[in-house]
Amino acid sequence: MTMEPKRTDAASGKSPATLYAEREQRIFDAIALKTPDRLPTILFSHFWVGHYSGMTCRQTMYDYAGLKAAMIKAVRDLEPDSYYPGQNMMAFGPTMDILDYRQLEWPGSRGLADDVPFQYLDREYMTAKEYDEYLLDPTGFMLHRYLPRVANGFKAMELLPQYPSVLHTRILMSVQAYANPAVREMFQTLIRAGEEMQKMLASADEMVVELNEMGFPLGNHATSHAPFDVASDYLRGSKGAMLDMFRHKDKLAAILERITQIIPANAIATADRNKGKYIFFPLHWGLDGFMSPVQFKTYYWPPLRQVMMTMIEQGYIPQVLWEGDCTSRLEVIKDLPPGKAVYMFERTDMKKAKQILGDTVCIRGNVPVSVLITGSVQDTKDAVKKLFNDCGDGGGFILDGGVGIPDEAKHENVIAMFETAKELTY
Amino acid sequence: MADQKSKLIQLISNMEEEPAVSLAKEMLDSGYNPLTLLAHCREAMEIVGKRYEKGEYFLPELMLAGEMLSAIGNMAKPLINTGEGPGQGKTAGTVLMGTVHGDLHDIGKNIVTFMLDINGFSVVDIGIDVPVDTFIDNIKEHNPQVIALSGFLTLAFDSMKETVEAIEAAGLRQGRKIMIGGGQVDESIRLHTGADAFGLNAMDAVNLCKGWLPA
Numbered sequence: 001m002t003m004e005p006k007r008t009d010a011a012s013g014k015s016p017a018t019l020y021a022e023r024e025q026r027i028f029d030a031i032a033l034k035t036p037d038r039l040p041t042i043l044f045s046h047f048w049v050g051h052y053s054g055m056t057c058r059q060t061m062y063d064y065a066g067l068k069a070a071m072i073k074a075v076r077d078l079e080p081d082s083y084y085p086g087q088n089m090m091a092f093g094p095t096m097d098i099l100d101y102r103q104l105e106w107p108g109s110r111g112l113a114d115d116v117p118f119q120y121l122d123r124e125y126m127t128a129k130e131y132d133e134y135l136l137d138p139t140g141f142m143l144h145r146y147l148p149r150v151a152n153g154f155k156a157m158e159l160l161p162q163y164p165s166v167l168h169t170r171i172l173m174s175v176q177a178y179a180n181p182a183v184r185e186m187f188q189t190l191i192r193a194g195e196e197m198q199k200m201l202a203s204a205d206e207m208v209v210e211l212n213e214m215g216f217p218l219g220n221h222a223t224s225h226a227p228f229d230v231a232s233d234y235l236r237g238s239k240g241a242m243l244d245m246f247r248h249k250d251k252l253a254a255i256l257e258r259i260t261q262i263i264p265a266n267a268i269a270t271a272d273r274n275k276g277k278y279i280f281f282p283l284h285w286g287l288d289g290f291m292s293p294v295q296f297k298t299y300y301w302p303p304l305r306q307v308m309m310t311m312i313e314q315g316y317i318p319q320v321l322w323e324g325d326c327t328s329r330l331e332v333i334k335d336l337p338p339g340k341a342v343y344m345f346e347r348t349d350m351k352k353a354k355q356i357l358g359d360t361v362c363i364r365g366n367v368p369v370s371v372l373i374t375g376s377v378q379d380t381k382d383a384v385k386k387l388f389n390d391c392g393d394g395g396g397f398i399l400d401g402g403v404g405i406p407d408e409a410k411h412e413n414v415i416a417m418f419e420t421a422k423e424l425t426y
Numbered sequence: 427m428a429d430q431k432s433k434l435i436q437l438i439s440n441m442e443e444e445p446a447v448s449l450a451k452e453m454l455d456s457g458y459n460p461l462t463l464l465a466h467c468r469e470a471m472e473i474v475g476k477r478y479e480k481g482e483y484f485l486p487e488l489m490l491a492g493e494m495l496s497a498i499g500n501m502a503k504p505l506i507n508t509g510e511g512p513g514q515g516k517t518a519g520t521v522l523m524g525t526v527h528g529d530l531h532d533i534g535k536n537i538v539t540f541m542l543d544i545n546g547f548s549v550v551d552i553g554i555d556v557p558v559d560t561f562i563d564n565i566k567e568h569n570p571q572v573i574a575l576s577g578f579l580t581l582a583f584d585s586m587k588e589t590v591e592a593i594e595a596a597g598l599r600q601g602r603k604i605m606i607g608g609g610q611v612d613e614s615i616r617l618h619t620g621a622d623a624f625g626l627n628a629m630d631a632v633n634l635c636k637g638w639l640p641a
Binding site for chain 2: 105111112113116117119121122238239242243245246247289290291292295323324325346347368369370371373375402403406407408
């Protein structure tokens with residue numbers, strides 16, 4: 001079934017600049033817990049945007065011009081109040097090829113079909129014995145140990161000087177490492193990867209400028225993490241981090257404290273580069289059922305809150321995606337200054353979220369993925385209206401899918417979702 | 427002996443890994459019957475399972491319990507005479523378990539496998555990214571009463587549907603139940619895939635199997 005988007009905003013006769021201001025205000029109002037003129041929307045999608053333009057997952061990861069055109073088509077058709085740029089979530093294919101990247105499997109790489117999304121490989125990237133090394137010198141650990149495990153292109157980092165211990169004339173002697181053939185080759189590879197990434201980012205920047213001119217504000221400027229997820233996903237592996245709660249609890253606590261200090265810097269620098277304030281946090285291990293309430297209050301929430309507060313105090317706006325069902329966490333995660341962040345929920349009970357968080361945090365979500373993928377247009381409209389009734393009261397709510405728009409969502413359902421929101425006025 | 431038994435069960439079920447593994451080693455070193463020791467471990471796992479069911483334990487505890495079981499099993503198994511198997515007594519039924527094709531996620535599958543195992547089911551875990559034909563071959567080989575399809579990604583919905591359809595087309599559906607599980611499944615997805623039931627967590631899977639295969 002095909003359904004033509006109505007583009008009612010474009011048909012209103014308002015200028016792009018006016019529409020831009022209206023859209024931006026709608027999102028500002030929702031975040032500030034004020035009442036906007038109508039239900040605000042965000043287009044947050046991974047591969048659906050490519051699918052909507054007939055691209056496979058692989059094409060979306062490799063074809064910068066194609067992805068840019070697909071993003072622009074989706075945004076113009078759906079007329080969201082804000083959008084996430086697809087590039088910084090997907091267009092990594094060529095750079096990963098150059099680096100021989102090992103943390104993801106992606107379409108067309110080692111065995112995955114062309115129309116399957118990339119998937120993270122949950123492994124132990126730092127052993128339990130390496131806690132002390134990380135704690136002593138995180139940068140040295142990242143350079144000499146971690147990066148070579150993440151991509152073969154970084155392998156020769158192992159050969160670089162141990163800088164904290166290299167001083168005075170030893171600095172001069174240490175530069176011999178840069179003439180090592182493996183190190184030379186590594187830097188050549190990194191230069192090629194860097195040039196490739198600059199091409200990708202240039203394409204993304206062009207898209208943002210074009211969409212700005214068409215009246216669409218960018219809704220995401222950087223990505224950050226919960227410290228426990230860093231320890232779990234990116235260092236110890238999920239199994240390692242869970243076992244460390246028993247086997248190495250002091251070291252786990254120490255590394256979380258260190259990560260909490262370290263982690264805001266890159267997101268803040270990236271947001272500044274992109275001239276915006278919205279920092280996205282995809283959360284993985286904090287949901288109900290994964291860890292106990294006590295473990296959540298010990299290992300997960302305090303470091304995450306600290307990272308968010310570091311950003312909030314500098315004027316940035318965390319957009320936190322609470323994956324899964326986090327209904328039992330609501331009372332704990334309410335502890336933030338009002339109107340300074342957005343909580344996105346996948347399966348959390350939105351009525352309860354509104355009741356508990358309504359005076360603290362703007363909530364966002366969560367048209368069920370099952371409706372968008374298997375339901376009808378009417379099912380989708382009903383789901384949007386139900387959400388508006390359940391948690392739209394007084395504002396403080398932004399419409400989105402559960403984890404954005406699922407890759408396999410029916411096109412007509414996504415169109416219906418955004419069009420229904422435009423009809424829901426306050 | 428009885429003291430050692432209750433102490434071991436207590437240590438394992440209270441997540442005291444090092445003392446539990448040391449005591450098990452001590453018991454085996456002094457000639458304790460390895461099969462009896464593994465039966466104690468199973469008793470401890472039942473307590474762990476109940477605490478998980480009651481919301482006292484969560485995934486980290488299940489992971490650690492699995493580690494303890496594996497460490498003790500590795501010490502005990504070489505001491506078991508051929509012909510006696512630690513899997514003896516598993517009569518509740520056979521479950522074939524796999525993550526459907528295109529999806530590489532395994533944590534949910536592993537936890538469900540572990541919980542089914544400690545609840546007395548014999549689980550044949552055929553891994554991740556499992557092609558439809560591999561499910562069919564394993565159904566023929568193991569004749570499971572329950573087929574469990576796992577998937578975290580939304581693409582898994584169609585892979586589950588294809589797998590269910592292929593099982594039907596091969597004439598292997600009758601007399602078996604198919605359950606699906608993973609991050610985003612619900613009743614609409616169950617209908618979409620044609621499965622008999624869906625579950626949101628490991629206890630759902632155990633309860634479904636217990637309902638279908640009463641002891």
